[in-house]
Amino acid sequence: MAASATSTGGALPELTNRTPLLGLKLYVLLLIVALIVIATVVLILVFVRRSRSSKKRKMRVKHSSGAIPLVSKEIVEVNTLELKIDPKKKEVEMEESASVESPNIGWGRWYSLKELENATEGFAEQNVIGEGGYGIVYKGILMDGSVVAVKNLLNNKGQAEKEFKVEVEAIGKVKHKNLVGLVGYCAEGAQRMLVYEYVDNGTLEQWLHGDVGPASPLTWDIRMKIAVGTAKGLAYLHEGLEPKVVHRDVKSSNILLDKKWNAKVSDFGLAKLLGSEKSYVTTRVMGTFGYVSPEYASTGMLNEGSDVYSFGILLMELITGRSPIDYSRPPGEMNLVDWFKGMVASRHGDELVDPLIDIQPSPRSLKRALLVCLRCIDLDVSKRPKMGQIVHMLEADDFPFRSELRTNREKDPAASSKIPYPTRHVEPADKSSWR
Template sequence: MSGSGDSVGVHKLSAKSTIFGLSIYLVIAICSVFLLLISLLIFLFVCLNRVSRARRMRVKHSSGSIPLVSKKTSEEIKTVGKFLNCDDSMRKVENEVVVVTEEATSKEASGAFDDMSVASSGDVGSEVMGWGRWYSLRDLETATRGFSDENVIGEGGYGVVYRADFPDGSVAAVKNLLNNKGQAEKEFKVEVEAIGKVRHKNLVGLMGYCADTAQRMLVYEYIDNGNLEQWLHGDVGPVSPLTWDIRMKVAIGTAKGLAYLHEGLEPKVVHRDVKSSNILLDRKWNPKVSDFGLAKLLESETSYVTTRVMGTFGYVSPEYASTGMLNECSDVYSFGVLLMEIITGRSPVDYSRPPGEMNLVDWFKGMVASRRGEEVIDPKIKNPQPHPRALKRALLVCLRCIDLDASKRPKMGQIIHMLEADDFPFRPEHRSVQTNKKPLES
């Protein structure tokens, strides 16, 4: 009886169904495989979702903010000094001066964007993370009207700068870094490390950044009065709006910004590209040092040796150009050239001038040595002319900054004191004139 029952069951299963005329055996097998595939896909989706969420959590909450020192920079600092971690701060234990070449770190510079990578999600741009804001690519595209040409406010070797108008009414400058052989990623790291948490009235503030997918952008405060190069060498007419007092204000403010980088930070920051086009001006002629894409972080009393000299021709110090030795003295030399440019209104290198005047430094030194310092003043500076002592002091600062012996150049803090020195002998004379007038008026 049981045998006949089994044969009947087998017969029923082997019978053809109404689904495309397939047997019930085959229908059951197909359904089983289909359910198994669905279960496998669901399992894979859940696993991938968990991994993705773990990565985002690790990036967003591991330190609470973007690292001040990335992998590349921390490796360089380790070769220069030994440190111990103590309450999330770096405490120096032992000084070691070691030559570090740029070739040794080029692999890390061109490697993956490990420490700075962020998950590309729609809500990243709305969050405030640590010192700055993480902008989404969509936010910046909207604010710059799709990165239109009409919003371009500056262009350089490493990117294009756009004006960005945000819905809340705020305005910013967005620097879209060009990815030339990994240069965008390298400059992104350098600028974030150098000035990400720095706040100084004479340094352009870095408000935030965008690292969606492979795009690298930096968002700065918007300075709406152009740069120093435009005001010195642009078509401003026969009389420059930059009076002597304004020019000294710009020089002193620039010196204060550089002094903060050199003497107010640890590790110190060497700008490496001090020039007139990197000095932005606001409506009150307050200067702000910008463009930290070539900056270098160095420990105290430490020099950096590079096999590839970076900077702008005419501003680069001789020892850096010839040996690759970089420290804050290199910035001091560049500042000296900048101060000459401010005083004379001439470019550091101008091939349109006679042979003896093409190089600003050589011409300037020759003029001062022959006691013709008054003749170096920009002819576009009209009354009031600088007082002879004020001019002499500024000329002396220039010469000290470009001393061929880098060890004899002053620190930026000393330069500030020299430029701000009060002319006490002149004030009593002014007061005596006023006192002599009073009896006559009465």
């Protein structure tokens, strides 16, 4: 044990002995060697990691120039899955950010309720310019000085929201000189409002049935101008859009007039979109009594022919100055259609003209208008003309009439086969004529 202790004790002092290398003690030299080994290992690890990073960068460059995406497939799948799970949340977030950051959304402008309250002086009664079953229309002046018509939709068992959506879809992006333009909208809380361009000369109904004095300012030529403008607006809805739009509430109170008597079709609250693959759509019957076509009233099957029928009634209204249904008239004259047909059948068409018209129309112009009316209200929907054809019929100066056909037949018996009878067929008008 003494020998062992002596040998151990003798070994320890050797670590403190100085070595020939720079006179360093042995334990210091060993420590230096250990540090060098550790540093070498660290350097090797760093080098290996950098070389791997370099390879990854080269791979990214190569992939970015080829068909391999930089974003991994797993991340793409996760993002897609999130959209499928919660699209409503993302949609709401988008709408909120859009309403705060940018007032312009798509086709129109988003208005806050406060803006429209200020524009209409708190929806003051003196600013009311129209009222119906679907809403109240106010005249408003925006901050930039522009004048608008603000339609506050009534919340009738959810109808307001439904009508709001229909109007926005139907006319949000539609631009035509004979259609009232939709400037923007407000959807705040339960409120649904539409902001239209302001048309400054009232409605056709006001000018036809209001107190205008002993002579109507609506001369025959002005009335025909209004009829053509209305027909062009409807023709654009039916034939210039995809999907086509069926108005289904064509009436005199929905025809606005500017100072030059240009007609603008308004109020698309009842409009229906009709795709090209459908010839009709079945809906709950809606419209205004006296204007609704018989087949739509009885079956609910709606197509553009329903608007054509309503336009025929509107044209009768323009010619006669009478309302479609007037209970103040004698029994045989209460229903405009029945009275109108009877007068034409008994060859008293000239007596149909509104007595408030000072200068009577020419026989030719009157016959043309009467014929268009009768064709529009044909009980056979397939025989009613298209709105584009109606534009052509009302504007054409060379429109053939029965008397002219009879004269031609007397001169040439074969002429009847050469001249088409207009009540049977009219070639479709070029769309450029109603734009």
